[in-house]
Amino acid sequence: MWPQLAAGIAHGEPDDPLANFYFGAFGNNWVDHGEMRRYRDATSFPGIEIDELGGTNFGRLLLEWRLPPLRFRRLGGPNLYCTWASASLFGSAIATELDDPDLRRELYNLGTQLDFKVVLFTNLSATFSLGYARAFESGRPSSGEFMASLKIM
Numbered sequence: 001m002w003p004q005l006a007a008g009i010a011h012g013e014p015d016d017p018l019a020n021f022y023f024g025a026f027g028n029n030w031v032d033h034g035e036m037r038r039y040r041d042a043t044s045f046p047g048i049e050i051d052e053l054g055g056t057n058f059g060r061l062l063l064e065w066r067l068p069p070l071r072f073r074r075l076g077g078p079n080l081y082c083t084w085a086s087a088s089l090f091g092s093a094i095a096t097e098l099d100d101p102d103l104r105r106e107l108y109n110l111g112t113q114l115d116f117k118v119v120l121f122t123n124l125s126a127t128f129s130l131g132y133a134r135a136f137e138s139g140r141p142s143s144g145e146f147m148a149s150l151k152i153m
Helices: none
Strands: 002-009 021-023 053-055 057-066 070-076 080-096 105-120 124-137 140-152
Touching (some): 021 057, 021 080, 053 105
Antiparallel strands (some): 002 057, 021 053, 057 080, 070 080, 105 124
16 A cells, blocks of 8 residues: 655636646546656546636645556567556546635545556557556535557656
């Protein structure tokens, strides 16, 4: 289990869009070059839309359980094969507007991400990732998000 804490304070009014932190989504692109496990980023919150949650201050806790990878000799053919697969399970909690109970929002999520290390054309390395997360907030219906991304090395 890996815990991760993040917190932030911005100066400004909550109704000023430039004075807010924004949170939401896995943050991966369909074809990507960045970090594959972006749910770890402080501004990521899988299960809600990108930038759906905002606030001038926040506190966030993430717990991640990374399972050991499964290694394959060669799962696939000569031009496309998978060398390993890894799974991560995570849950996080976030609260915004900690100093104002009328504006405060508290959300929780649970999710998973599967990463597959693939080799294309015998020497081009890539990672294919699939993820799903569900977010919960008291008094509101839960929401889910699916993510698929190909990271080309």
